[in-house]
Amino acid sequence: MVQDVDHGIALQMSAISKSFPGVKALDGVNLTVRKGEVHAIVGENGAGKSTLMKILAGFYHPDRGSIEVMGTPIGVMNPREARDLGIGMIYQELNLVPDLTVAENISLGAMPRRGPFVDYRSLAANAKAVLKELDADIDVGTRVGNLSLSQQQLVEIAKVVSRNPSIVVFDEPTSSLGDKETRILFNVIKRMRESGIAILYISHRLQEVMEIGDRVTVLRDGSNIETRDVAGITPDEMVRLMVGRDLTEMFPKLDLSIGDPVLSVTSLGRAHQFEDITLDVRAGEIVGLAGLVGSGRTEVARAIFGLDPAESGEIRVRGKAVRIRSPREGVSAGIALVPEDRKREGIVPDLPVRENFTLPLIGRITRFFLILAGRERATVQAFADRLNLNPPRIERPMGTFSGGNQQKVVLGKWLLAKPEVLILDEPTRGVDVGAKADIHRIIGEFAESGGAVLMISSELSELLAVCDRIFVLHEGSMVAEIPRQSATEESVMRAATGQVYA
Incomplete structure (x- = not known):
């Protein structure tokens, strides 16, 4: 641990502006970050947070404004030059190569060599050392594509940490981490801060900002709203600054009439993932599926939809037994799944919003194999307006929208398909x-x-x-069903950790 850290200015971004066709993403944004501090940046999706960070990382060039790193003015730079300046980026959407090993991903772009060949012994040793620092128990020889999402996030962090950065940006780093991994990450961030590294921390989880942050800058509609010491602001104040209005109830719960079972799952099983899963969901009912990372929650959802079919058990929809061996059969049975990883499984980034919306229901907007363009545009535009898509431009490529707006489209396209059962896997992960x-x-x-x-x-x-x-899962088994009136964080966590629910 380094003592007497210099808390001088590590980063100064002044009057940064950036426009894209039809959209002004940043309008004169100022940001000052000190050495040895965690500076949180908060704002709604589309507020300009990611655009500002991509300018810092060299992916975008500002239209106007200036940047100084460690007191040195920086001109136009590319991502490699930004990295060489000591700027490390950890994105919400992972930048890993699935077919390479953990060790190869960690040293990607800076492979140790022995003559003309890669030094695989050093490669493995370097990866083991940085993962040990992160307290991450991951085999460095494992193919990254075989890791869980939370393990991949730790590899992403290790990749940046291994390059000894002076400024590190964490963009929604805990969005796919469990409690244990989040604690490990926070310990790493604290050690970075103590060694004088400047940390920029972007998160929609405001309690995390309160716990880990020193100062916070609020952005709204591409502009600075306020910069405050975290000790002098509350989460409610942050929300008001972010959205420009009070959100008196973040999680509105309607008092609905509950009907007959729509989805019934009995003794569902899949080898090495989960076994004997029995649950039901009734009309008008929202049922939760809780558990720690690795408990089998996502695997159960994928099996019900047909992505990874169950090997035993029965699924019924409105009392009728259905055979679901593929997503097509899942959709035919009236089931829709909003997946955990929207980037890989939920959207087609290069297609416009309009086409992303209508992928599941192409048969409804065609006649004699021709798409009825007018019907398609009218249907999608009406639904985009209902979802408050921002901006509501359905011809823009899906990949140009913020994460929250992408998630709205993933949800909206399945609602347009009019399913009987809607399965949501982390529907608000990384959403403002x-x-x-x-x-x-x-x-x-x-x-x-x-x-x-x-x-x-x-x-x-x-x-x-x-x-x-x-319903609560523990190590692939259903261990509890907790009614709303009895559900508390303590009762759910007790069951999720394998203790008896009472």
Whole structure:
């Protein structure tokens, strides 16, 4: 640990402006970050946070403004030059190569060599050393594509830490981490801060900002709103500054009439993932599926939808037994899945919003194999307006939208398909407070119309607020069914950690 850290200015971004066709992403933004501090940046999706950080990383060039790193003015730079300046980026959307090993990913772009050949012994040793520092128990020879999402996030962090950066940006780093991994990450960030590294921390989880941050800058609509010491602000004040209004109820829960079972799962099993899973979801009901990372929550959801079919057990939809061996059969049975990883499984980034919306229902907007363009545009535009898509431009490529708006489209395209059962795997992961409220409103409206919702979330506060019942998994087994009136964070965590629920 380094003592007497110099708390001088590490980064100065002044009057940064950036426009894209039809959108002004940043308008004169100023940001000052000191050495040895955690500077949080908060704002709604589309506020300009990621654009500002991509300018810092050299992926975008500002239209106007200046940047100084460690007191030195920086001109136009590319990502490699930014990295050479000691700027490290850890993105919410992972930048790993699935077919390479953990060790190869950690040293990607800076492979140790012995003559003309890669020094694989040094490669493995370097990876083991940095993973040990992160307290991450991951085999460095494992193919990254075989790791869980939380393990991949730790590899992403290790990749940056291994390069001894002076400024590190964490963009929603805990969005796919469990409690244990989050604690490890926070310990790493604290050690970085103590050694004088400047940390920029972007998160929609405001309690994390309160715990780990020293100062916080709020952005709204591409402009600075305020910079404050974290000790002098509350989460409620941050929300008001972010959205420009009070959000009196983040998780609105409608008092709905509960009907007959729509989805019934009995003794569902898949080798080495989960066994003997029995649950039901009724019309007008939102049922939670809770558990720690690795408990089998996502695997159960994927099996019900047909992505990774169950090997035993029975699934019924409105009392009728259905055979689901593929997503096509899942959709035919009236089941829709909003996946955990929207980038890889939920969207086609290069296609416009319009085409992303209509992928699951192409048969409804065609006649004699021709797409009815007018019907398609009118249908999608109406739904985009209902979802508060920002900006509501359905011809823009999906990849140019913020994460929260992408998630709205993933949810909206399945609602357009009019399913009986809606399975949501981390539906608000990496989503800002305003978009989160929109998504919960839409989920509530679907349940109100008689739909059945099965919802996975790592945020217990979210499950407790919106769910009528919560099923809890532990190591692939169903260990508890907790009614709304009895559900507390303590009771859910007790079951999730394998203790007896009472």
